[in-house]
Amino acid sequence: MTLSTMDADTSGLRAVAQVRRGAFTLDAEVTAARGEVVALLGPNGAGKSTMLRVLAGLLPVDTGEVVLDGAPLDDPARGVFVPAAARPVGLVFQDYLLFPHLSVRQNVEFAPRAQGASRAQARALADPLLARFGLTELAGRRPGTLSGGQAQRVALARTLAAAPRLLLLDEPLAALDASTRLAVRAELREHLSSYGGPALVVTHDPVEAMVLADRLVVVEAGRVVQDGAATEIARRPRTEYVARLMGLNLYRGTAGGGTVDLDGGGRLVVADAEAAGRVLVALRPAAVSLHTDQPRQASPRNAWAGTVSTVEPMGDRVRVTIAAVPPVRADVTPLAVAELGLRPGRPVWTAVKATELDVYPAG
């Protein structure tokens, strides 16, 4: 084994965590390479924040291990637990938790001072950070007088002043109002790219995850359900939750001979004649067409009857959910809604081209 491959093996973060908290169990594995930004995506209560607390050293694992750049931080089997204060891990809290009695500068100087730096050393360390985050003018202000975006920059600068080898961000944009979120998101993306170490961003917003991260780890009910590049997850979700986040229809079934028998009933004709065994089928709502009568088709198509259950506008399209076997979400134009008279309770025919169905192995 050469030195460089050894380095590749041990650098970055590898965490396998099992934590039991009453009825809730977190059982998840997360890795992040040096320079990689990973988003931990999941619904509220999925265990994302618990994972961050484990990595930060605020919560020990029951079993498992946390290893950063080859050094164990938490390994109960070997009796290792490095407490938060001694970990080279920085955590930016969701509501920032800037010390209200300290100025912006004192907040940024807090970590070096706490680790024994002299006043002058701390100042020399904080000055470039304040400048880089556009905080030089605000250095004397108290956190209570800052805007949300400014407070977020102070929080990030304060965390980076500790020179962490792993950076954790808990819902970094949740405390911001919608108008500043976009600008701060772009800014944060740049800061994360230039950070250099492994970074982990917890979020429940798929767009935020895709903009900020190189790779997505989807957590549901304490378990990792999908781990991969953003494009892969957006195209081929593995659970109903991810499919909903990405705005796709997702079906589970058994494939064979160019058709898929769906678990919930119904059969779909697919273009991929090779597909066999347990599969998932993803379908974009925009690829679904709706008709008042049974469509007559020449090309291989799927058509099934159902009734409209909800009709809601989404931007310049209208999302129509149809109760049928299988159920389906369709995106149509407002004109189509008017022409077809779509409203809850209305019977409709759903048609989907076989080529629009993306079939991939389950599990």
Place this chain on the structure above:
Amino acid sequence: MPAGVPAALAVPAAVAVAFLLLPLAGLLVRAPWRGLPRLLTEPAVRQALGLSLLAASSATGIALLIGVPLAWLLARVEFPGRAVLRGLVTLPLVLPPVVGGVALLLAFGRRGLIGKHFASVYTLPFTTAGVVVAETFVAMPFLIVAVEGALRSADHRYEEAAATLGASRWTTFRRVTLPLVGPSIGAGAILCWARALGEFGATVTFAGNFPGTTQTMPIAVYTALETDPEAAIALSLVLLAVSIIVLVGLRERWLRGALQ
């Protein structure tokens, strides 16, 4: 009277107000205003006042030094028997002060549990230091309760944030915890000081009534009531004035901050 207040509540409330304020009014009416400057500059009175201020301030200082760390321990560290300990340290709040004085004698007295080992070197009872000990015993729980309550209601995640920034628990306590609960510590210290200033039962039991060394203001008032009622009233006025100043100070400077 604002409309809609039922008489069944308004009348008892008015009685309560009268009951609380009439004695104070009596004190003001009967006060020997003309003789006041002479009475208050009498050596005995000045001695008692000086001793009271010294002892109450010392007791508050000791309470801050050892009570705040104890409050932190009770609020932040989980250990077996914490609930029991929390109850025990606040016992002096409800214990009759005389009982406190007797207990102190049994511990620190010449033949007390601890005092007997030091009897040949130093005895605490019936000294000014004894006054400070008695006042600290009675008044410190006020500070502990105030500070512990503030620590428990303060957002402990600030301390977690400090930990993730590499601060030890001691650094975190000094630079984050203390400043955040500062107003509550101030309020607790004032309450503690006021309680110590008015302490009578434990002090007179443990330290006695020696003018110049252990005769504090409240004890001087009680003693003067038999020999020189006018002096007793004058001394009472001083304590009343101090109480009002404390109350105003608490309202304006600390309570508001502590409640935020």
